[in-house]
Amino acid sequence: MNNTATTNNDLLAPSKRLVKRYRAEKRFRRCGIAAITLSLAFVFFLFFTIFSDGISAFKQTWIELKVEFSNDLFANENLAAADYPGLVKRSLRTMFAEVKSRKDKKLLYGLVSPAAAYKLQDMVEADPKIIGTVQEVWVLADDDVDMLMKKKIDRTVPESNRRIRDIQLEWIDKLVAQGRLTTNFNRTFFTSGDSREPELAGIRGAIKGSFFTLLITLALSFPIGVAAAVYLEEFAPSNHWTDLIEININNLAAVPSIIFGLLGLAIFINFWGLPRSTPIVGGLVLTLMTLPTIIIAGRASLKSVPPSIREAALGVGASKVQTVLHHVLPLAMPGMLTGTIIGMAQALGETAPLLMIGMVAFIVDIPGTFSDPAAVLPVQIYLWADNPERAFTEKTSAAIMVLLAFLIVMNGLAVLLRKKFEIKW
Incomplete structure (x- = not known):
C-alpha cells in the first residue's frame, strides 16, 4: 500500500514542477508586458509634455x-x-x-x-x-x-x-x-537667429551650424571609418598590436562624450589654435566621437559577407585588394551606411562635447561658412532652457520637437536603407 502511494507521488511530482514552471513563465511574461507598458507610458508623457508646451x-x-x-x-x-x-x-x-x-x-x-x-x-x-x-x-x-x-x-x-x-x-x-x-x-522661428527678445529668437542659425558641423563630421568620419574597418577586418595581421587596437576602439565607443570635448579643447583649440565656437572644431570633435561607431558597424558588415565571395574572386585571379574593393566592400556598404547614419544621428544630438569647445556662446548672426561662430540645435535648446522667461520655454519645446523630427528621420532612413539593400545569403 505504501509502495503504491509513493509511486503515485513520484508520478505526480513532474507535473507539479511543470505547473510551477508555467506559472513562473506567466509571471515573467506579465512583468515584461508591465515594463513595456510603463516605458511606453513614460515616453508618451514625455512627448505629450513637449508637444503641448511647444506647439x-x-x-x-x-x-x-x-x-x-x-x-x-x-x-x-x-x-x-x-x-x-x-x-x-x-x-x-x-x-x-x-x-x-x-x-x-x-x-x-x-x-x-x-x-x-x-x-x-x-x-x-x-x-x-x-x-x-x-x-x-x-x-x-x-x-x-x-x-x-x-x-x-x-x-x-x-x-x-x-x-x-x-x-x-x-x-x-x-x-x-x-x-x-x-x-x-x-516664420520668424525658422528664419531668424538667436535673440535676447523671445519673439525674435529663431533656430535658423542653430540649424545652419548643425548642418556645417555634421557636414565636416561626415566628410572626415565616413572615409576614415570605412578605411579603418576594411584594414582591420581584411588586411591587418593577427597579433598583439591588432588586438590592442581593437580593444581600444571598442572602449572608445563607451567613453563619455564630454571626454572627447576635453580632448578637442586641449588639441584643436589650445594646441592647434583653431577658433572657438566654430563648426570646424565642432566637426573635428564629433568625428572623434563618431569614428568608433562607424568602425564597429563597418567591421560587422564586412564579417557578414560570406567567405565564398572572397574565395570565388580569388579563384578567378583577383588580387586581395581587387577582391575587397570590387566584391566585398560593395556588399558590405549598406550596413556601413546604416552605421554611419546612426553615428551621425548620435552626433546631431550631442551637447556636452560642444559645450567644452565654446559653442555655448550667444550667437546672433547666422553662420555663412565653416569658420564663422555658430551654435548647434542641442546647444541652442540648452541656452533657451536656462532662460526663465515663459516665451523661451515654449521655444525650447519647439526646438526639441524639430530636433526629434531630424533624429526620427535619420533613424528611419537608416532602417529603410538596411531593408532596401539587405542581402540574405
Whole structure:
C-alpha cells in the first residue's frame, strides 16, 4: 500500500514542477508586458509634455499699426539715420490718444516688439516713395502680449502676479475688437537667429551650424571609418598590436562624450589654435566621437559577407585588394551606411562635447561658412532652457520637437536603407 502511494507521488511530482514552471513563465511574461507598458507610458508623457508646451511656438502674435511716414522725420538723406522707434511710438500714441501719463505711455510702447522699428526701416529703404504717406503695417507684438493671446498668461490672477497690467489688457481688448491684433504662423522661428527678445529668437542659425558641423563630421568620419574597418577586418595581421587596437576602439565607443570635448579643447583649440565656437572644431570633435561607431558597424558588415565571395574572386585571379574593393566592400556598404547614419544621428544630438569647445556662446548672426561662430540645435535648446522667461520655454519645446523630427528621420532612413539593400545569403 505504501509502495503504491509513493509511486503515485513520484508520478505526480513532474507535473507539479511543470505547473510551477508555467506559472513562473506567466509571471515573467506579465512583468515584461508591465515594463513595456510603463516605458511606453513614460515616453508618451514625455512627448505629450513637449508637444503641448511647444506647439504654441509655431504661432506668433502681430499688431497692426497705422504709421504716418512724415516728411519731417526723413529730412536727412540718410534713411538709416531716421528715428524709426520714435515713428512706432508716435503711431501708438495716435491710436491711443487717451494715454497721457509717462508711465502709461511706457506700458503702451511695451505692447510692440523692438523689431517693429527695423521693419519700418526695411520698408522705407525698399521703397522710399512711402515717405509722406500713411500705411497700415503689421508688426510683431511683445512676447508678453503673445503669451496672453496664447492663453499662457491667466487674466484672472491679481495684477501683481502677472506681467501684463490691467490697463494693457484694456488696450489689447480694444485692438482685438478693432481687428488689429491677430495670430499667424511663426516664420520668424525658422528664419531668424538667436535673440535676447523671445519673439525674435529663431533656430535658423542653430540649424545652419548643425548642418556645417555634421557636414565636416561626415566628410572626415565616413572615409576614415570605412578605411579603418576594411584594414582591420581584411588586411591587418593577427597579433598583439591588432588586438590592442581593437580593444581600444571598442572602449572608445563607451567613453563619455564630454571626454572627447576635453580632448578637442586641449588639441584643436589650445594646441592647434583653431577658433572657438566654430563648426570646424565642432566637426573635428564629433568625428572623434563618431569614428568608433562607424568602425564597429563597418567591421560587422564586412564579417557578414560570406567567405565564398572572397574565395570565388580569388579563384578567378583577383588580387586581395581587387577582391575587397570590387566584391566585398560593395556588399558590405549598406550596413556601413546604416552605421554611419546612426553615428551621425548620435552626433546631431550631442551637447556636452560642444559645450567644452565654446559653442555655448550667444550667437546672433547666422553662420555663412565653416569658420564663422555658430551654435548647434542641442546647444541652442540648452541656452533657451536656462532662460526663465515663459516665451523661451515654449521655444525650447519647439526646438526639441524639430530636433526629434531630424533624429526620427535619420533613424528611419537608416532602417529603410538596411531593408532596401539587405542581402540574405
